[in-house]
Amino acid sequence: AQSVTQPDIHITVSEGASLELRCNYSYGATPYLFWYVQSPGQGLQLLLKYFSGDTLVQGIKGFEAEFKRSQSSFNLRKPSVHWSDAAEYFCAVGATGGSYIPTFGRGTSLIVHP
Amino acid sequence: DGGITQSPKYLFRKEGQNVTLSCEQNLNHDAMYWYRQDPGQGLRLIYYSQIVNDFQKGDIAEGYSVSREKKESFPLTVTSAQKNPTAFYLCASSIGGTGELFFGEGSRLTVL
Numbered sequence: 001a002q003s004v005t006q007p008d009i010h011i012t013v014s015e016g017a018s019l020e021l022r023c024n025y026s027y028g029a030t031p032y033l034f035w036y037v038q039s040p041g042q043g044l045q046l047l048l049k050y051f052s053g054d055t056l057v058q059g060i061k062g063f064e065a066e067f068k069r070s071q072s073s074f075n076l077r078k079p080s081v082h083w084s085d086a087a088e089y090f091c092a093v094g095a096t097g098g099s100y101i102p103t104f105g106r107g108t109s110l111i112v113h114p
Numbered sequence: 115d116g117g118i119t120q121s122p123k124y125l126f127r128k129e130g131q132n133v134t135l136s137c138e139q140n141l142n143h144d145a146m147y148w149y150r151q152d153p154g155q156g157l158r159l160i161y162y163s164q165i166v167n168d169f170q171k172g173d174i175a176e177g178y179s180v181s182r183e184k185k186e187s188f189p190l191t192v193t194s195a196q197k198n199p200t201a202f203y204l205c206a207s208s209i210g211g212t213g214e215l216f217f218g219e220g221s222r223l224t225v226l
Contacts, residue, residue: 044206101159101213
């Protein structure tokens with residue numbers, strides 16, 4: 001069974017600073033990987049996804065993530081954070097065997113200081 | 115525009131009453147899901163359906179029921195048997211097979 005760990009419950013950064021949110025997964029093969037963002041009281045929106053190929057994935061809103069097989073990680077990065085990036089971020093893994101059920105991490109809450 | 119519509123966005127219920135949350139999608143997706151979200155607990159799967167007229171229990175199905183009579187619709191009923199129903203409920207859909215989900219805006223249920 002797959003699992004996802006987001007080790008940081010909260011992350012605080014200053015506006016304009018760089019950001020890295022960590023995600024580690026456990027799965028026997030190369031999984032499908034996702035990052036979602038959730039603003040308060042809203043649904044989740046897909047930021048980016050990795051299925052195969054280039055391990056550096058570009059997403060919306062200036063986010064990128066890098067798949068590192070050796071570290072079982074899929075960390076999310078942004079070079080310069082904006083106040084509007086304050087939200088909850090979820091990493092998820094989907095099994096490549098055709099499973100319909102992704103596994104979500106517990107989420108990381110991003111706080112942005114002006 | 116294609117998407118997922120959940121209604122109502124806010125709902126208040128008295129203890130002992132059943133309530134039904136609506137979820138409609140026009141993405142032509144086969145699979146649909148219901149998640150519950152509580153503060154600090156991430157997403158927990160209630161029910162999912164891969165095809166019309168078929169659905170499976172998720173991790174926390176007790177006290178909930180669903181139906182899937184049409185591809186576009188997957189309503190969730192929160193029954194009086196659900197001990198702690200106050201939560202944020204999210205509906206999602208997917209093409210299936212990858213785990214990529216498309217979410218609605220959510221419904222917040224408060225039991226008074």
